[in-house]
Amino acid sequence: MKITDIRLGMLKVPLKTPFKTALRTVNEIEDVIVIIETDTGHRGYGEAPATAVITGDIHDSIIGAIRTVMKPKLVGQDISDLNHLIRIIQNCIMKNYSAKAAVEMAVYDLFAQQYKTPLYKLLGGGVPKLTTDITISVDYIDKMVADSLDAVARGFETLKVKVGKDIGVDIERVKAIYNAVAGKALIRLDANQGWTAKEAVYALHKLEDAGVRLELIEQPVKYYDLEGLKYITERVHTPVMADESGFGPREVIELIKMRAADIINIKLMKTGGISNAIKIADICSFYDMQCMIGCMLESSISVAAAVHVAVAKADVITKIDLDGPSLCAFNPVTSSVTFNEADIIIGDAPGLGITDIQGLQMLGLVDV
Secondary structure, three states, X not given: OXXXXXXXXXXXXXXXXXXXXXXXXXXXXXXXXEEEEEXXXXXXXXXXEOOOOOOOOOHHHHHXXXXXXXXXXXXXXXXXXXXXXXXXXXHOOOOOHHHHHHHHHHHHHHHHHHOOOEXXXXXXXXXXXXXXXXXXOOOOHHHHHHHHHHHHHOOOOEEEEEOXXXXXXXXXXXXXXXXXXXXXXXXXXXXXXXXXXXXXXXXXXXXXXXXXOOOEEEOOOOOOOHHHHHHHHOOOOOOEEEOOOOOOHHHHHHHHHHOOOOEEEEEHHHHOOHHHHHHHHHHHHHOOOEXXXXXXXXXXXXHHHHHHXXXXXXXXXXXXXXXXXXXXXXXXXXXXXXXXXXXXXXXXXXXXXXXXXXXXXXXXXXXX
16 A cells, blocks of 8 residues: 555634633634545545644644655655654654644554554554543633533533633632532643743642642643743642643653653644654653643544544543544544544544545645
């Protein structure tokens, strides 16, 4: 099975409600879709969102990196030589993590198709079922409480609550949500780099003293402030999770050496794809550190790839934040991975099992 072409498209999917964090407000998913074609007629699929405030990637940079750098080096290559393909993708250009992730997952998709098996089985196997949390966007307190109660009514047992806008209001937000869902759902906080280290310690002590029990606090300080992250980790009972501070294996090793965090958040768009996500999981497993696997604002194409990784690495990836499809107004993708609110199930189709993408607009080429 050899690569004959790499085609790109754009997929737009409206969100049920605006996605609001300390960094941005988004109303729809708008992602670059990668389709790798082969001489056997098989197609592999990948996806990359433009998340400039986190990864630095925009649509033009993703498209340019794939078209002008990756495609010329990959066309003609044999899918069966997976490690060689991964080296090409990872070494042909600096950074551009989301572009690398999209191309890599399409290659992994084809590799598993070649062996006629779901991807997770080639990554190590596991139970093909997951339960995800759902994000509660930062907003007025009453709105956040209402959104939380609605999520619980829909069957979600873990809420990822966005904070980081105003420390005093954030504390009241969390108290109100906790009181509304106590005993019904766990609460994870995500400050999206919105606090200082001292603010984070202050807020978490206030919440802990008020009897609020949080599952974790995610990335309370700026991505580069590892000392601040360590400062918080040493002073609060709530587990601290590194997200933007840990893009790849090297950063994760540094976080572990510094004891700057208790948990690592793996995202394919940060790691540059499946290969480095697996490396991070293996590193954390060696150090008995738990991981969460998360996503940006992505459709069920790239989220499906993350699902396969999570199932195969369930011994260390113990927390799931793959709610992208649940945030969308509809799922435009037909595949063997079923997203039903909190429940995610992988079917038996080879690879990622994608058979159709509604509304996909090809870039410069006829539609698929």
